[in-house]
Amino acid sequence: MTSSDPALQDTLHGSLHQERGHHDRCRAALAAMVDGAQEHVVTGVDVSASGADAEVLGYRLRSQAKELRELPEGPLFFGRLDFGGGAGDHSGQRYHIGRLRISEHPAVPPLVVDWRAPVARAFYQASAHEPQGVAVRRRFGWAPGSRGDSADLTGLEDEHLGRGESRASGIVAREIERPRVGPMRDIAATIQPEQDDLVRGDLPVSVCVQGAPGTGKTAVGLHRAAYLLYTHPQRIRRGGLLILGPNRTFLSYIAEVLPALGETGVRQSTLHEEIARHPRITRARGAAGPGADDERTAVIKHDGRMAEVLRRALYARVSEGEREGEGGSVGYVGALVVPDGTYRWRVSGGELARILRGVRAEEPPYGVGRERVRSRVVRCVQAQAELRAGPQSNAWVQKISRSRAVGAYVDAVWPRVRAEEVVAELLTDGAVLAAAADGLLDADEQRALLWAKPPRSWKSARWSAADLVLLDEVGGLVEHPEGYGHLVVDEAQDLSPMECRAIARRAAFGSLTVLGDLAQATTPWAARSWGTVLRHLGKPDAAVVPLTIGFRVPEAVVTLANRLLERLDVDVPTGRSLRGDGELRIREAAAGGLLDAVVGATRDALACEGSVGVVAADADVDRVRAALDAAGIVAAGPEELGARLSVVPASLVKGLEYDHVVAVEPAAIAEAEQRGLHRLYVVLTRAVSRLDVVHGRPLPF
Structure with missing residues (x-):
């Protein structure tokens, strides 16, 4: 709603005044909700219910109160839907859309509808072609960085979908293009229809999003x-x-x-x-040990074949029972005898073998299998006892289960294990590895896996990052880890x-x-x-x-990245950008003057608004930082998210965004690792406004 017409300007000012008043009302209602939630906590302490029910109720009430208290400050709504007649239950209704539901009383219509509510979907999906009953869609413009003061409501746009009006939103464009300083922001106000379809996918549905840079x-x-x-x-x-x-x-x-x-x-x-x-x-909790794997060893450890190698190594510990050895060791070649007072129960070797084969065929987690063996052995003893003396008590069953004879048998045929023991033995003992890897890994691969300096025991082992994944595989075979709903x-x-x-x-x-x-x-x-x-x-x-549609990375940057994409061995669609603004500059440094060119590009970047990321190959980061320091330019590291200027190793820039990126010597980034061209693609697509490519060597694109 912008025009030089005085009448329309008066209407705009009147609408802004009304909407600011509504925001003040929402702010008061939210404060009352926070106070009410705390009162419910106090009341819930004295609720008349069982101890367990009261504990659950108290936890939920405290959680709700805590969530309301911890809400970040900011505008309470960003949009409004005015439904026309013939819109079913919503005919003639008006809804403000925000990040959470705000109401003055549960029995009256809310002042603000949560953006996730079904009725709010029309805010993202309605169009002039399919208005979905919406007569007017209104978007609100707030001052950048607003903490929710009503005076920060600076503009609004009305789209009369009921009249077939379609327009590009300047408010949405300005929000998307707003300078990036600090942590990532939500996009609830700017979600596009194709994004909304993914956001509202049902819980049981798994989905994979192949997203080009800047697509959100x-x-x-x-x-x-x-x-x-x-x-x-x-x-x-x-x-x-x-x-x-x-x-x-x-x-x-x-x-x-x-x-x-x-x-x-x-x-x-x-x-x-x-x-x-x-x-x-x-024993492996925490970070990897100091002796990291070389790339070839890490690649083998991450290979899917290792799953079967580890499974074999674990289940090699399960046996039919102890065999008679050279020293004439006794074992369970025959029967198992279980003392019970003055009586002795006997489980035959054939029955024991049948139990073991049955449990292994069921393929339970290793720890579950061990207890199944125990319980089935006890069941055999119980069946004999009940034939002789009738039903046995639970206490008797527990006594037999904990008996030394049963425990010794289970330990012999299905021993307790730790994931660290299994993996350490595999990476230390060539014979154990050869048996587990037979037909899966060749001799060179097996040699690459073996530790050059084996630890004295698994307790003193220093685990690499790849080792942790192997440990998790064995741990998962022993006992399933905690699962999640999503x-x-x-x-x-x-x-x-x-x-x-x-x-x-x-x-x-x-x-x-x-x-x-x-x-x-x-x-x-x-x-x-x-x-x-x-x-x-x-x-x-x-x-x-x-x-494929980028909303943040400018067209010039996407075009450059697409040139590099042609050299990558991946089948993905090229991205395109809706932003025609942005800048791309390629600066060739004079011989020996690369760092001077980086300093110059950084100074130019700092003259513009927004965050600046200077990204270089990991080996060059110290040199770049030293050059900036010598020029009196103070830069932070990538972990300081609110910094105006950051020097970032190429290996850590993935997922981050900066308004202005200075990409230092692309050839060095591309040569630094096996998939260096992919890394360079990442570096080039971190800029959401301007990109400077500074190079002294030929460009890889």
Whole structure:
């Protein structure tokens, strides 16, 4: 609603005045909701209910009060829907749309409708062609960085869909193009129809989003998580929801999105942190040891064949019973004798062998199998006792189960194990590895796996990052890890088959939102098709949905990235941008003057608004930082998300965004690793306004 017409200007000012008044009313109602939630906590302490019920009720009330208290400050609504006649239950109704529901009383219509509510979907999906009963869609413009003061409401736009009016939103464009400083923001006000379809996917449905740079795939995944928490609160509370990111820097960058949408307490973690929580992995908790694997060894450890190698190594410990050895060792070649007071019960060798074969055929988790052997042996003894003396008590059954004879037998044929013991023996003992890897790994691969300096025992082993994934595989064979109702897996293009298996164990009874871009796959074990990734994740039937329209990366940057995309061995659609603004400059440095050119490009970038990221090959970061320091330019590291200027290693820039990126010596970035061209593709697509490419050597594109 913008015009130079004085009458329309008066209407605009009147509408702004009314909407600011409504926002003040919403602010007062929200404050009352916060106070009311705290009062409910106090009242709930004295609720008349059983102890367990009161505890559950108290926990929920305290959680609700805590969530309301911790809501970030900001505008309480960003849109409005005015429905016309003939819109069913919504005919003639008006709804403000915001990040959470605000009401003055549960029995009256809300002042603000949550963006995830069914009626709010029309805000994202209605169009002049299909208005969905909407007469007018209104968008509100707020001052950048507003903390929710009503005076910060600076503009509004009305789109008369009922009259067939269609217009590009300047408010949406300005919000998308707003400078990026600090952590990632939510996109609830700017979700596009194709993004909304993904956000509102049903809980049981797993989906894979192949998103070109700037298409908002990470934001889509986070908003889908918020939508599922709103739509299926009980089911999510039972199963839990997990956000998996590639590293802590990335998780810090996205950490404020869900709280801004009213969802606190969602677990956000890396895969290695999840592995460290496995109850069967005790000694390997924490980061990898100092002796990291070389690339070839790490690639073998991440290979899917290792799953079968580890399974063989674990179950090689299960035997039919002790065999008579050279020293004439006694064992369970014959029967098992179980003392019971003055009586002795006998289980034949044939029956014991039948029990073992039956349990192994069922393929339970190793720890479950061990207890099944025990319980079935006890059942044989119980059957004999009941034939002789009638039904036996539970106490008698427990006594037999804990008897030394039964325990010794189970320990002999199905011994207790730790994941660390199995993996350490495999990586230390060439004979054990050869037996487990027979027909799967060749001799050179086996030699690459063996530790050059074996530890004295598994207790003193220093585990590499790849070893943690092996430990999780064995831990999962012994005892299934904690599962989740839904997992959002970001940067999934970099997952190895073994990492995918670790995630699949945690999603065996839940669903996945898989986010990534095969063109940005930089690990040496990364797959080249989503079908391979989804198969290892246990969701082979998940739909792969491409997002190709970029809303943040300018057209000039996308065009340059698409030139490099042609050289990458991946089958993904090229991206395109809706932003014609932006700048791209390619600066060739004079011989020996690369660092001077970087300093100059950085000064130019700092003269513009927004954040600046200077990205270089990891080996060049110290030189670049020293040159900036010498020029009096202070730069932070990638972990300081609110910094105006950051120097970032190319290996850590994935998932981050800067208004202005200075890409230093692309040839060095491309040569630094096996998938260096993919890494360079990532670097070039981190800019959301301006990109400077500074080079002294020929460009790889």
